[in-house]
Amino acid sequence: MDFRSLQLFRHLASSLHFGETASALYVSPSTLSRIIQRMEDECGCSLFTRDNRSVTLTHAGERMARFADSVLGEWEGLQQDMQREQTQLQGEVSLYCSVTASQSHLPNIIRQLAVKHPMVTLKLQTGDPAFAIRHVVEKQVDVSIAIKSPQITNDLHFMPLDDVPLVMIAPRQWRISSLESVDWASHPVVMPETGPSKGVVYQWFKKQGIQPNIYANVGGNEAIVSMVALGCGLGFVPQIVLDHSTAASQVSRVPVRDIGAYTLGFCCLASRKNQPLVQALFNMATELSY
Known part of the structure; x- marks a missing residue:
């Protein structure tokens, strides 16, 4: 017994007319009769009662009709799911970001990506x-997820996600609450070794006429x-880093009004920006509108 036989049987169980079913499903009446006879032989019982005037289902035929509805319903649902999967976006997109960005900006994007494109997987790398x-x-x-900088040349595409302010922090035990409390000659500063924060902070020092005492x-x-929390010096960090740091309770925020923010965003090769998987990731961020 195959799906085609069940389809013919189901239609006949509804129409109760061999000629009508044969015409609707494009078989000859004799072929339909042979298929029904074969089904009855396999079941070992009559599925229809026939006479010169009418065709009716037997009790066994009613049970077979319910079985055919169930099996064909499952089969048709499976076919639809498989066709849908073929048209759905699928594959793997790889992404690099800091641990902080993976906590602050990625979770909502990943959740929405999973809902809208369940066949897409995200391969995540974290680092500096x-x-x-x-x-x-x-x-x-x-x-x-990168910081907008002169490194982003014409062969790269950058889509802004968020403006990230820098905050100044001090060891809590120093009890510094304002810039006026800082003695730049004696209070050391922990500076970033690389990255855009370094340029922003040095530019701020220059505007303020401050010669920082660099500790490290x-x-x-x-x-x-971590180093500021240990009492090594003052520091400037992105606000989102401090918001997600386990050491945040061990430092004090010192208000600084005129230090610049930087822009965080998605970065990819310009040649890849229209690839479906990359575009799907960018679209998720656009819809969330950070």
């Missing part, structure tokens, strides 16, 4: 944000928070 653009240029990943240059904003 200073290397975000390099990973894209060297084709180690499709997309990175370290890699990664999270490391700056």
Whole structure:
């Protein structure tokens, strides 16, 4: 017994007319009769009662009709699902970002991507944000969450996600609550070794006429928070880093009104920006509108 036989049987069970079913499903009446006879032989009982005037279902035929509805319903549903999967976007898109960005900006994007494109998987790498653009240029990943900078040349595409302000932090035990309390000659500063924050902070020092007393240059904003918490010096870090740091309770925020923010966004090769998987990721961020 196959799906075609069940389809013919189901239609006949509804029409109760051999000629009508044969015409509707494009078989000859004799072929339809042979198929029904074969089904009855396989079941070992009559499925229809026939006479010169009418065709009716037997009790066994009614049970077979329910079985045919169930099986064909499952089969048709499976076919629809398989066709839908063939038209759905599917594949893997790789992304690089800092640990902080993976906590602050990625979760909502990933959730929406999973809902709208369940066949798409995201391969995530985390690390120092200073290397975000390099990973894209060297084709180690499709997309990175990077900071807008002069490194983003014409062969790269950048889509802004958010403006991120920098905040100044001090060891809590120093009890510094304002810029006026800072003695720049004696209070050391922990600076970022690389990345756009370094340029923004040095530009601010220049505008203020301050010659900072550098305690150390370290890699990664999270490391700056840790060193400030340990009492090594003052520091400047992106607000989202401090918001997600486990050491945030051990430092004090010092208000600084005129230090610039930087722009965080998706970065990819310009040649890849219209690839369906990359575009799907960008669209999710656009819909969320950070």
